[in-house]
Amino acid sequence: MPTNALANPLVLPILGLVAEQPGHAYALFSELRSRYAYISVRNSTVYTLLNTLVEAGWLHSEPRDTDRQTFQLTSAGRQALAERVEHELRDGALGNRTAFMTALAYLGILTPTEAAAALQSRVDRIHQEEERLASALDEAGSVPELHMIETHYYRDQLNHERSWLDATVRRIRSNTLAWPSRKS
Structure with missing residues (x-):
């Protein structure tokens, strides 16, 4: 602990x-x-x-x-829950799927505007990481793909996550993702 x-x-x-x-x-x-x-x-x-x-x-x-x-x-x-959810969605480690998925489960504690902003921030961070990985793969040049297979895998995982998050942000902003009523 x-x-x-x-x-x-x-x-x-x-x-x-x-x-x-x-x-x-x-x-x-x-x-x-x-x-x-x-x-x-x-x-x-x-x-x-x-x-x-x-x-x-x-x-x-x-x-x-x-x-x-x-x-x-x-x-x-x-x-405290809202702050933790927002922090993990916005700033949590990109490779920490457990913390992200747990925070995502409680997305509804945030307002739609807060949720969309937090997820958009993660999308932006993922995009930067994808560019960094693409650059690393370009620099690797003639290194056999097998020696960089984990980088290819991680880049593909990030691409999928970014696509899903982009779609989710659009759904939040267009009010097509149902949102719970706020309790005080």
Whole structure:
């Protein structure tokens, strides 16, 4: 676990699940394991993080003295979730698919304008990375493709991601992607 528990990569999906629907610790643990098979989730880590999120003021629990605490998102927790989603979509490492996919799952916490801007920023970063990779492949010249196969693979993956994101940004901006109503 990271030194700062709030930096744990499970914080974003926990906040996101509670934003969707308040829940008990075990239900949240089960949903994390079911929905995010690509993330390593341990029961003890989830319980510890839930307590940390309550202490940070991002979650509220009722009742506090039983094993059946129901965790609810606070306004500070909603803000923290939105900031994490926006940061990961806009500035997250391009090769970190796990963090990006988890943030993408909670795109609806942002306004359509914020979401489109964050995704457009990622599109721009991907385009720059594609140009860098193309230049590296050009410089490699006569190096056999097999020796640079991972660069070809990564470039193709980025191209696919950019195409998908471009289409998604267009759908957001044209209001053809349904958006949840905002809860305060």
